[in-house]
Amino acid sequence: MTVCSTKTKRGLLTGTCIAVLAALPGAAFAEAATTPAATATETGGIQDIVVTARKRSENVQTIPVSIRAVDAAMIQRQDITGLEKLAAKAPELIIARSSNGSGASLTIRGVGSNFSSVGVEQSVAVIVDGAYYGHGRTIDEGFFDLARVEVLKGPQALFFGKNATAGVVSITTADPGNSFEGMARIGYEFRSKSLYGEVMASGPVSSTLGIRLAVRGSNMFGGYTKNLATNAFYNTLDIATGATAALLATPADRDQPGTKDLIGRLTLKWAPTENLTDTLKVSGTHSRGGASGFSTILGCAGPTGQRNPNLVCGAKFTTYFNNLPKEYKGATGIKDNELYSDYDSFAINNTFNYKLSDDVTFTTVTNYNKNKVRYLQDYGQQSDAGVWAAINSNFKAFSNESRILTSFDGPVNIMVGAYYQTTEREHDEFVNFIGLINSAAAPGDKYLAFTKFSHTHGETISGFGQAIWKVMPNLEFAGGVRYIHETKRSSFFQPYVNPALAGLFTPQTSDPATTLRVNQTFDNWSPEATLTWRPTPNVTVYGAYKTGYKSGGFSNSGILSPADPRGDGMSFGPESAKGFEGGVKTTLFDRQLRFNLGLYTYTYSGLQVDYFDPLSIRYITRNAGSSRTRGVELELEYVPRAVDGLTLRGTLNYNRSRYVNFLAPCWQGQSIGQGCVLQPLPGQAGNQLLQELGGVATANAPRWTGSAGAEYDVPVSGDIQLGLSADWRFSSSYNSSAFDSPNGFQKAYSTIDASIRLRSEKVGWEFAVIGKNLTNIQYKTGVFDITGTGSGTGTVTGGKQSDTFLLTQLPRTVQVQVTYRF
Template identity: 45%
Template sequence: MSSDRSLFLISGILGAVYVMPGAAFAQDVAGSQAQPAAGGLDEIVVTARKKEEGVQDVPVAVTAYSEQLILQRDITSVEKIAAIAPNFNVGRASNGSGAQLTLRGIGSSSTSIGIEQSVAVVVDGAYYGQGRVINEGFFDLQRVEVLKGPQALFFGKNATAGVISFTTNDPGPEREFITRAGYEFNAQQYRIEGIASLPLSDNAGVRLALRYSKMEGGLYDNIQTNRTYTTLDVVNLGAGGNGNPIVHTATPVTSNQPGEEEFLSRITFKVEPSENLTINVKGSYNYNRTANSSWNYVPFACGQANGLSQLTGLPCVADFVTRQNNMPTDIAATFPLARADGAPFNRYESVAFNAAVDYEASNLVISSITNYQWNNNRFMCVCDFQTGNNSGTWATEDTSWEAISQELRLRSEFDGPFNFMIGALYQSTERIFDQFIMFAGLRNSAAAPQNVFLATTKNSFTDGETFSLFGQVNFAITPELELAVGGRYTNETKDSFFTQPYNNPALTFIFRDQSAPLGEVTANQKFEDFAPEVTLSYKPTDDLLFFGAYKTGYKSGGFSNGGINSAFSPDPFSDLTFEPETVEGFEAGIKSTLADNQLRLNLTLFTYDYSDLQIDFFNSPIFAFQTLTADARTRGVEIDFEYAPYAVKGLNLHGAINYTDAEYTDFPQAPCFAGQTIAEGCTLVGGLSARQDLTGARLSVAPEWTGTLGAAYTTAVGTDFEFGANIDARYSDSYLASGFGNPLSEQDSYITLDAGMRFGAADGNWQIAVIGKNLTNEFFVTGVVDGPSTGAGTGTATGVRADQLGFGNLPRTVMVELTKRF
């Protein structure tokens, strides 16, 4: 059956079922999922349109999760949200942007640090633009919102696929002291958390939240042996010289991966000088360190027919295991940013300051958000991700990101049919990038000590400025029917620089030297965009909402700071720069609350076309990273339900099912996957590039069917105690993890199971909980790269496919947690 007919049939069936008496399907679960003793659904407030509204009243496809559910299921990172959101996937990457976030089949390549995510992350109303936000820990949260589809009007650029929005807790009117201590058995991880909230006066308060955690064990096992690595001195190589070979020993990376240590802190001051004015200031510091930046890179599929890796000679296994070695210690002794013992690591630090001011003047609300953020990520990676003899590729990197932004909004609250919102945003950004790479078994005794074993170094930066004007006009045509028309204008500049200050002289045929023509690349880019949006909503009763919307979006073009200035490439400027990504399409839905607030039933249909979808790949024949663009489409149906019957107090049943058809609509010059043959559709172009036609092929990490099903129950035990339990399953259909059609990257369908139990005082004074995640220990990958130094014969009749190194998920975890309130 064609995708068009499938979508039409599904839509018709769902529409028919929806109007049947007693139908029980929905689109957006509000996320309460643990009910008070009286039964019925809890109200969830969202800020999808930059103002507080009930989740069932906003004409946006948004799924919101309450503070109670966040605590029950330990949703404390972007990565963990994927465990509860059925059509959202997170791939944790080693280098590049550090992550691949995919929603409704649309995501961004992780291999380029210059490509920002199509799924934007927003914290307390401020945009966090880097994939490294995956290393941020989020706790003491008031709610989490997953907004699906383009969100340009209210959230700006880089939200072409959707938004993940975190709202942290504020100080309250009462004194509150909370301590939590937890222990996770698989990673042997202990966690300590403290929260103190104090009223300073009748109109001011402060809240301090601290968390520390450390793993004594790990989640992945590194199963590797000693490897040898031989270097040759280019000073004595050729003309009768043998290069004075030196054999180095690379010992295995520690078996406990990732060995994470984390410290998170946040302080919040909230002041209400008058009933019209609210000032909320937050400051945070995060520190995260792991024993390896590529701790979840698994060789899960081998390219050779015998099932053995071309690099290590070992079988590929889809399991929570890696095969990586430390940098030899004698090399690490002088290698920039390396540890003396040669062990890989990843260290992430961030500082953020956020000031929100709201002033209500008669029928107008003036809002201001001032944000400053800085983060630094430093790592050493085992950059072939599986170590063989004489195949070691190691690199270190030091990257900083700094951003300052100011947003102002004016919103009306008139009693009449007409209302409006206008706003402006200014943001200044700076990215600084340094990288040091070794491979090919070469050394240069004539170089400075820090460069002896290096193949190349990279230095790059990008300074950016963004200015946006946005607004929306709301007109109530009748008391039940509202038309909203708006748009966002964006003007953006990016000034970038890239150079390779040092290249091993034997590798000048690969790397363009700094002194050679085009040895330095500069780019002064300017982008301009207008993204309109029109929404029509009909609310015949308080419990029923129909909406339809035309939406567009814009994602910034930019500069690939971590690319390569290849001597084989005729146009390094084009290799390192890329154009913006845009989207337009339609969304329609029904939201309803039925059976006297016992049942939520919602349905959404969507179709979006993407132009210049940004895709990064490594063009091995010319030894260059290149960002290509393709056209794509995603369309589908999403249905969710949540049921909390009065007849069974404390019971909550919830579920979701999504159908998504995401494919390339125009990608005739797509790169071939490594080892793709002529018979498989790959042809050589000009002897330098291998190309295939992926028009009509599915996008990466884009399963057709996804869904969740779960139940939660809370009940009184006597008069003084309370017991609660929950169980939740998540299903994903099969998909390709590769964006280039590699059949070896196929991830089979899977089901994960989470469950938890809680027992404590009825007044919440204390509680002990057990939280289990991925209890079936299901392994799957949410992204992939071709194994370096594997694969051959691309575009020929006898190619050998590269090994597939997948971004593995989190294995089974079981945590015991004790909470005490004072």
């Protein structure tokens, strides 16, 4: 869906285009050739916003879509170059970055997926230029030179299809325009000592071909967090010879994450006729960093760490990470003994639009993307545990969506299409336990505790259709359905286990005889129906029934152990959603106020969760019962005609997201009286310490969230413009743990972002100061217990709560940047 608005500010016409796709997985964000641009018919006030949510020109106030959007102007002003920075603009969106598993967890309205398994795709689908990116590693993509970014809330099966049970985050990059433009920018962020630069050139090569090239690079000379680790010495035993040695693990870099990025994108847009447009985009990301920089040790039972008395708990934006001892450098799968986190990606995307007739348009979107993740991380997190893991993970996907849309003058129009995707994931892990080596093993395995290799091939075939029937001039019914057929073929092989650990991990020494193989097939029909009533041109009332579906899969991050000899804890079933959404959208007071109110209620079944079971020393992925989310959302925008250049905006959201039933793992130190009981889990081997969380809030589900913002542009001298903006974001308390751990509790907080800009419209220069999280709030987005801490779990009296590894957001950042446009 493309959203365009225009408003005049002291004779300066500024255009704002917000794009939100209302098509299926992998659908194009590019506008059809027939999409008209919005035009301002009067000065000031709320202007019409033209949308193509159903690939037809409509007013955003007349369609049943719940959207949080950030336009190109806001992206530039606030330097939104990643999903985490986007979350600060959308209170109902919470993003947790992690160094392991899928790399991130995205949550909307209290519904999301765990980050700890690379095989669990996100319940919040990420779409980039019309192509579906289902893995959390998308958070590492370089988002720059963007046209728009949007958050669609609630299930989106019909229009986005694949794995959009909780919502969609859609990103659209900029296209070349009809005239030449260029931009050069340099900036510096003080907290991380980060220097960045960006250049862009765009324009027509001929009357039918346009080109756009954008490149951005950054070098972080400091970091967002301080690593306070100290030297750690480990006594190592060679189980083959009995020899011992004391090995030194030095602290990782003091400033984390110390990232260096280089990203680029080339766009070619060809329009040989009025009826045909073809847009090709080629992009790449190259990122290098150290240990995870968005983490802090918190929630200790005392003032210091349970395993390390030198660790001070509760300090803001601090980490405790050590490098591997230098002797381990060169082990199988390990690039270096110093902690590293490398990400490389490449994507090519082509959108083809052809107008078959005045009323029929054909669109096809073809995408190929791949990424490579390499990292070595310290999983002890207390400078003494001696557990490191190196990950080498590759992912690639090819997809195509083709659809036909009609725009007849009659009462009925349709959309029909098909979608195909094939994916390949290779995930290898190399784990070190300091204290044990095996000189009798192959040289590369000498220092390893165990190795594992996993692979999943996926294929998706989907068909979809929607009909729109104008029952009466002011009453419209829309109904559609999507069918999804998905297959996944997975394998898991654990070829080496240190003999001293054979009681914990199962070696598979004869490939392919002992390789674990799992073949899965999933089928689903996801219907949707909407009724829209427009009693007056400025009032829209709508109600919708929506569904969502996410197929099951295989946990490539799992561990094969004697406690689960068949690997039951690695396979999981589908997740689904269904429910109702409705609301009213109005434009009031001579088009000066936009007032939108929405309500929703959804039930989620088969929630996919992943967790670590300390009893069996393995990760378990399974379906966790059901949850229900209900809420009310209010959105306001005020553009007074009496004060040209001023825009005020605000939101207020109430959300109640609770588990209906969920037999969940216990948190460390939880007693029997607190609900922790040793019991069998259906479909899993052995007994586990479990608790029933029916009626408890889901993770990252604050009851209240809200925001308020203001922008004011005013001339100061000649063509010199002063721009001011400020945004306040509020969240009530919530628990960032999916298992209701007391360590995950986050109290209410608020953050403030602000910017000041001075620019010359005539010359093209701009000087800006941009501040984010000016209150320097450290708020939790994810949390898990640290291995080897806590005690007494599942006993009558309980015991000591564990120390906690916390995922958090960026601290206060202030940056200056200079931009020149030509």
